[in-house]
Amino acid sequence: MSPDMLFNLLLKALGQTLQMVAVAGLIGALIGLPIGVFLATSGKGELFPAPVTNRIIGAIVNAARSTPFIILVVAIIPFTRLVTGTSIGTYAAIVPLTVATIPFVARLAEAAIREVDKGLIEAARAMGATPLQIVFKVLLAEAKPGLTLALTLTLVSLVGYSAMVGAVGGGGLGDLGIRYGYQRFMPDVMLAVVVVLIVLVQAIQSLGDALARRFDKRNRKT
Amino acid sequence: MSTNVQILSEAQNGAVSIPPNQSLTSPASMVVFEAVTKRFGGADDKNQFTALDGIDLSVVRGAITGIIGRSGAGKSTLIRLVNGLEKATSGRVVVDGVEVGGLSEGGLRDLRRQVGMIFQHFNLLSSRTAFENVALPLEIAGLDKKAIRDKVAPLIDLVGLGDKSDRYPAELSGGQKQRIGIARALATSPKLLLSDEATSALDPETTQSILALLKRINAELGLTVLLITHEMEVVKTIASDVAVIDRGKIVEAGRTFDVFTGAKHETTRSLLSAALGTTLPEWIRSNLKQQPSAGDRVLVRLIFFGATAFQPLTARLVTELGADVNILAGTIEEIAGEPYGSLVVAYPADPAVTERAERFYAATGLSTEVLGYVA
Numbered sequence: 263m264s265p266d267m268l269f270n271l272l273l274k275a276l277g278q279t280l281q282m283v284a285v286a287g288l289i290g291a292l293i294g295l296p297i298g299v300f301l302a303t304s305g306k307g308e309l310f311p312a313p314v315t316n317r318i319i320g321a322i323v324n325a326a327r328s329t330p331f332i333i334l335v336v337a338i339i340p341f342t343r344l345v346t347g348t349s350i351g352t353y354a355a356i357v358p359l360t361v362a363t364i365p366f367v368a369r370l371a372e373a374a375i376r377e378v379d380k381g382l383i384e385a386a387r388a389m390g391a392t393p394l395q396i397v398f399k400v401l402l403a404e405a406k407p408g409l410t411l412a413l414t415l416t417l418v419s420l421v422g423y424s425a426m427v428g429a430v431g432g433g434g435l436g437d438l439g440i441r442y443g444y445q446r447f448m449p450d451v452m453l454a455v456v457v458v459l460i461v462l463v464q465a466i467q468s469l470g471d472a473l474a475r476r477f478d479k480r481n482r483k484t
Numbered sequence: 485m486s487t488n489v490q491i492l493s494e495a496q497n498g499a500v501s502i503p504p505n506q507s508l509t510s511p512a513s514m515v516v517f518e519a520v521t522k523r524f525g526g527a528d529d530k531n532q533f534t535a536l537d538g539i540d541l542s543v544v545r546g547a548i549t550g551i552i553g554r555s556g557a558g559k560s561t562l563i564r565l566v567n568g569l570e571k572a573t574s575g576r577v578v579v580d581g582v583e584v585g586g587l588s589e590g591g592l593r594d595l596r597r598q599v600g601m602i603f604q605h606f607n608l609l610s611s612r613t614a615f616e617n618v619a620l621p622l623e624i625a626g627l628d629k630k631a632i633r634d635k636v637a638p639l640i641d642l643v644g645l646g647d648k649s650d651r652y653p654a655e656l657s658g659g660q661k662q663r664i665g666i667a668r669a670l671a672t673s674p675k676l677l678l679s680d681e682a683t684s685a686l687d688p689e690t691t692q693s694i695l696a697l698l699k700r701i702n703a704e705l706g707l708t709v710l711l712i713t714h715e716m717e718v719v720k721t722i723a724s725d726v727a728v729i730d731r732g733k734i735v736e737a738g739r740t741f742d743v744f745t746g747a748k749h750e751t752t753r754s755l756l757s758a759a760l761g762t763t764l765p766e767w768i769r770s771n772l773k774q775q776p777s778a779g780d781r782v783l784v785r786l787i788f789f790g791a792t793a794f795q796p797l798t799a800r801l802v803t804e805l806g807a808d809v810n811i812l813a814g815t816i817e818e819i820a821g822e823p824y825g826s827l828v829v830a831y832p833a834d835p836a837v838t839e840r841a842e843r844f845y846a847a848t849g850l851s852t853e854v855l856g857y858v859a
Contacts, residue, residue: 385607388567389621389672390596399620403611479652480610 263448271438272454278352279434279462282427283420285356290363290420291413297323297364298371299397309383309393326365332426334358339430355432359423367416374408375401407478414470418463425459435459514676514708515543515566520575522561535561537732539575543725548702548709550723550740552716552755558732559712563678566710567599568592580675597625600669604681606661608653614640614664615649621671639667643697659690666697670705677701679711683718691715695722716755720744720819728752740820745789745851764828764855768812772856780857782833783812784841787851788825797848798827804844807837833857 297319303309304316329337335358339349342357378401386396402409425436435455443452520539525532535558543549553559564570565577568584577584579595587595608617618639622632640649643663645656653661662682669677679698683691699722702709713719719726719740726744727737730751736743747753764772768783776782788797802809814827831837845852 379605379607381603381605381607382609384569385601385603386620386624387569388596388599388601388678389624389668390593391624392593395624399623400609404609406611477611479612480654 263442263451268451268454271442271451272435272458275433275435275438275455276458276462278432279421279424279436281352282356282359282424282432282434283417286359286363286424287413287417287420289360291367291416293360294364294367294416295371295409297368299375299401301368301372302375303393303397303401309396323365323368326361327369331358331362331423334362335427335430350431352433355424355427355430355434358430359420359427362423363416363420366419367412370412370415371405371409374405374412377408378404407474407480410470410474410477414467414474417466417470421459421463421466435462512545513542514545514580515541515710516576516578517541517562517565518576518578520562520565520572520577522558522565522570523573534732536565536572539732539734541727541734541737543708543710545708546702546706547724548699548711548722549725549727550719551710551712551727551729552714552719553712553729553751554714554755557729559714559729560680562729563680563710563712566676566678567596567601597621597672598674599676599678600672600674601678601680602662602665602669602682604684606653606658606665606685608661608664608668610653613650613652614645614656614667617653617664618667618671621668625672635671636667639670640664642670642701643667657690658686659693662686662690662694663697666694666701670701670707675708677707677709679709679713681713682711684713684715688717691718692721698722714755720817724820728755741789741822741824744819745787745824765813768828768858771858773858774856776833776857777859780833780859781830782838782857783828783830783855785853785855786825786827786829787853788816788827789819789822789851792848792850793823793825795848797850798829800848801829801841801844805831805837805840807831807834828855830858 300310301316301320301323304312306313326334335355338358338361341361342354343349345357346353348354382400382404383396386400391399424432424434425439427434428437428440435458439452439455442448443455517539520536521534522536523532523534539562551559551562561570565572565584566579568587572585579599582595584592584595609620612620615636618636619632622635627635637646637649640646643666645660645663645667648656648660648664653664656664665682677698682698683694686694695718698709698711701707702722709722711718711723723740725738726740727734728743728749728751729735730749735749736747736752743752744756747756772783773780786797786801798809798811809829809831812828812830814825816823816825818824831841844850
């Protein structure tokens, strides 16, 4: 394959991967984060006590997370068709990616929020804060470094998941690697795909780490 | 024990209840606890735990009141009843004429904006600068940016950290963090300040400076302070009133000086002996006998306070007894601004000598306690 052709293939696949990761990441975070906040604050004796709902949502999240992604992709094909009108292609692939991202983000966000010192919640209550004020002014603000790292991990995982949606014609880098590199015996394509993936994941991780460090004021030196 | 100390409360069955001497809406009391009981766990729960058992106590308006007890005595629960962080199982807690238990969530939030609180571990938000931490209660109360700025800057100056406004808590020392905690607690101009072991995580020197700050705020702003601590040192330094809590009950309460100098309850005494250095040295304790035999010396603790603290009584004692007196242990302290001395002396247990001593004590009003006899 000529370098030109390879470059064009890579560029197109990278575009598809970025599109899938970005859209699924964004929607997944927008839905997953509130669920994470709910999971972290609705236990017995917490800010919004609703232990039963907490357990039900927790069980759904666990179920979604224990379903292998490739099975999830085919299992929700009717839902995907309902949302996008089709079950193949990049857009269609975004649906299962998003569905898989929501519980992932929810659990990571819950963990990050639970890391916040309980003393801060008590202090805010003693100031006369409402539960919502505590969520926004204390929990989310204090968990920001942890949440940033959680979203970084989510995006990195999404890059991996997106490689599997070739199964439904989702395209992307993983699909390129399988179809050209593996099925057509073109190791140069495979190598190029792997290199681009490594660079992509490195870039996401470095950016996330840098942001988290900037948000984290806990280890400042005097 | 023979003592001339006035006791405000009488110990009976190990527990004392102090009836609030003012009516519930009295202008003299900022906080009144009335038969307050707090249990954790349900009635059918075999792990049920009674944290507070029939607490009656009133907190004098404008004063600094200390509640002292060992860990697990119930003091944290007690202070959290005042701003409704915990709810009483039975009884009433009245703050400035308002019964806390009867408040709605909204009413409780209004009350909390009038009651500041500081904590052992400061509880500052790590993501906010000193300035932003002090601003938090004002943001919560819904003030606009300008009003917040006008309020926060003078408070940070008041606690002496004007140059540290833009620092994050991680860049501040423990004492500085607590100063910011105090500024934050004062932001909404509360009438009552609750202090939850505010100096327990600080070194002795920093503790003194924080206590001095609290004392100054109490004097300058006329703010009522209710503090809980396990350190007698804290109570001794700043509290004008004190209540001693043990296993969920108030065992002694009153003016700090009176309670300290006339401590009746075992808990008070043991907390005190550490703080006042009134514990006898080990070599004396191990040789102490309860009954004298011929040639023994009697060990007497002399307690000086009030008028007796200013007279040269030790020198006169030697002259009066006509026997040699040796000093075995002693300490001079200041409690709630008044001098207090404790001196352990030994002299011959000869009836002639001890009789002269008794007469001398009666004449001078010296408070004494016979500790035992040594060979």
